Amino acid sequence: MNIFFSELIGTALMLLFGGGVVANVLLEKTKEAQGSWLVITLGWALAVFVGVYSSVHLGGQGHLNPAVSIAMLTLGKIASTDLLYYVSAQFAGAMLGSTLVWILYYPHFAITNNADFKLGVFCTAPAQRNSLHNLISESIGTFALVFGALCISPAAAKMGSIDALPVSLLVLGIGLCLGGPTGYGINPARDLGPRIMHFLLPIAGKRDSDWAYSWIPVVGPIAGALLAAFLYGQLMA
Numbered sequence: 001m002n003i004f005f006s007e008l009i010g011t012a013l014m015l016l017f018g019g020g021v022v023a024n025v026l027l028e029k030t031k032e033a034q035g036s037w038l039v040i041t042l043g044w045a046l047a048v049f050v051g052v053y054s055s056v057h058l059g060g061q062g063h064l065n066p067a068v069s070i071a072m073l074t075l076g077k078i079a080s081t082d083l084l085y086y087v088s089a090q091f092a093g094a095m096l097g098s099t100l101v102w103i104l105y106y107p108h109f110a111i112t113n114n115a116d117f118k119l120g121v122f123c124t125a126p127a128q129r130n131s132l133h134n135l136i137s138e139s140i141g142t143f144a145l146v147f148g149a150l151c152i153s154p155a156a157a158k159m160g161s162i163d164a165l166p167v168s169l170l171v172l173g174i175g176l177c178l179g180g181p182t183g184y185g186i187n188p189a190r191d192l193g194p195r196i197m198h199f200l201l202p203i204a205g206k207r208d209s210d211w212a213y214s215w216i217p218v219v220g221p222i223a224g225a226l227l228a229a230f231l232y233g234q235l236m237a
Contacts, residue, residue: 003082006060007089008096011189014051014064015097016104018044019121019194023101026117027108041175049168062164065187066090067225071146074229087189094193098122102201115207122194124183124217125210134213137181138220139227141174145186146228185217192218 021043025035032039052062061078063069069086072078078086101121102109109118119125126134145167152166175184185191192214199209 002059003061003085004089006055006058007063007086008093009058010051010055010060010062011064011090011093012051012097012100013054013093014047015094015190015194016100017047017050018190019098019101020104021047023105023108023121026112026114026120027105028112030105030108037179038176041172041179044175045168045172048171049164052164052167056164064090064093064189065145065221066189067142067187067221068146068149070222071150071225071229074226075150075233090189091193094189095197098194098197099201102197102203110204113205115205118203118206119198119210120183122198123191123210123214124185125213126182126216127180129213131216134182134216135220135223137178138185138217139224141178141182141184142186142221142224143228144174144178144224145170146225147232150228150232182217186221186224188218188221190217 021032021040024030024032024043025039027033048064051064055062055064061072063072063086066087069078069083069090073080073083098121105121109121112118116125126137148170149167152170153163171186174186178184195209195211195214198206
């Protein structure tokens, strides 16, 4: 149960902060309306820090990402019987966190006319639509996340956990350097969970939830994480 609730709460906090910074930048008449990409990437880095730190403090491993959990399973760092707890908690937490963002910014959703911006609070979209290139971009970004996290803290990696501060800086780097093509979803739960909530919630003036793109931030991160785990395992063998 520690696994489930620590991952749920950590992921919910990550999405509350991460979705919150996007809402603060994209929605009308907020204090940071029409802010910059730098604000979003810094906010997401802090979101990862808060989420991972909280999860680990509560007795979990701070994965907050099904791709990370799958990589850890591949490396034998977590039990196969625990994977369902990790993934279900991560999706539930992402859905909860994004719902809290909607509640928090409810008046700003109501006065924002740009339906794409409203969707952008919940999930990612590519700068240029090209399924193959978008898939490669998400795979590379997640490879950098997982391989970097494994290398940053060998002691934590051996336990299947992740250090909060180095990984938050890694996410900041991914956002600033690799995030331009797709908005760096790099996390199936972070993208698909909130996308589902965008579909379900009665958001004023919303558009469709872009289901045609939704598989890319799921398949790409898993592929990148598996490649990172394989390479790391070969190098450390």
